[in-house]
Amino acid sequence: GQQLNQSPQSMFIQEGEDVSMNCTSSSIFNTWLWYKQDPGEGPVLLIALYKAGELTSNGRLTAQFGITRKDSFLNISASIPSDVGIYFCSGRAGGGNKLTFGTGTQLKVEL
Amino acid sequence: ETGVTQTPRHLVMGMTNKKSLKCEQHLGHNAMYWYKQSAKKPLELMFVYSLEERVENNSVPSRFSPECPNSSHLFLHLHTLQPEDSALYLCASSRETGLNTEAFFGQGTRLTVV
Numbered sequence: 551g552q553q554l555n556q557s558p559q560s561m562f563i564q565e566g567e568d569v570s571m572n573c574t575s576s577s578i579f580n581t582w583l584w585y586k587q588d589p590g591e592g593p594v595l596l597i598a599l600y601k602a603g604e605l606t607s608n609g610r611l612t613a614q615f616g617i618t619r620k621d622s623f624l625n626i627s628a629s630i631p632s633d634v635g636i637y638f639c640s641g642r643a644g645g646g647n648k649l650t651f652g653t654g655t656q657l658k659v660e661l
Numbered sequence: 662e663t664g665v666t667q668t669p670r671h672l673v674m675g676m677t678n679k680k681s682l683k684c685e686q687h688l689g690h691n692a693m694y695w696y697k698q699s700a701k702k703p704l705e706l707m708f709v710y711s712l713e714e715r716v717e718n719n720s721v722p723s724r725f726s727p728e729c730p731n732s733s734h735l736f737l738h739l740h741t742l743q744p745e746d747s748a749l750y751l752c753a754s755s756r757e758t759g760l761n762t763e764a765f766f767g768q769g770t771r772l773t774v775v
Contacts, residue, residue: 583764590771592667592768595764595765638704648706653701
């Protein structure tokens with residue numbers, strides 16, 4: 551089955567710094583979705599990408615669908631304390647409903 | 662408010678108990694999902710219902726039994742669980758058709774089996 555490798559596993563950064571994380575797959579994906587999960591809550595959708603090369607922003611967040619269709623990255627600019635949480639990439643191969651999830655990047659922000 | 666509501670938020674049950682998790686979505690979606698989230702592991706897809714029919718069952722043990730009475734409600738019936746079944750159980754929903762379908766999650770039920 552498809553696998554998603556997400557890196558880094560965790561990051562500890564200073565408030566105000568920019569953050570970058572990425573996700574790579576062993577197969578071609580048609581959709582990339584980035585989620586954030588706070589402790590004790592369900593994942594919340596941040597950005598959805600549907601075309602290779604697509605670059606989409608949501609406030610301070612920017613994500614790109616890699617040209618090879620096997621990777622995606624998420625950038626967060628000028629991080630703030632509420633950015634703390636676990637960020638998951640997920641992807642869909644083919645036309646079905648099944649989403650494959652990465653293992654997550656845990657972000658910690660130091661004041 | 663995500664539009665997907667799960668109850669209860671927390672559940673502690675013994676290995677001989679029978680309990681049910683409930684999920685309700687108010688987004689007009691036609692597909693609903695159960696995921697299991699354990700520590701240090703990716704989200705594991707358990708079941709998918711599309712238009713109230715089960716379309717995927719990822720080799721989940723029979724002690725987990727899903728039910729989808731209509732497109733807005735999804736249940737997960739639990740019986741004779743094991744301690745290793747302790748996890749966060751997440752429900753999600755999406756539109757059925759097309760590639761541009763995004764899954765929206767509930768807040769999850771934190772299950773502890775003792």
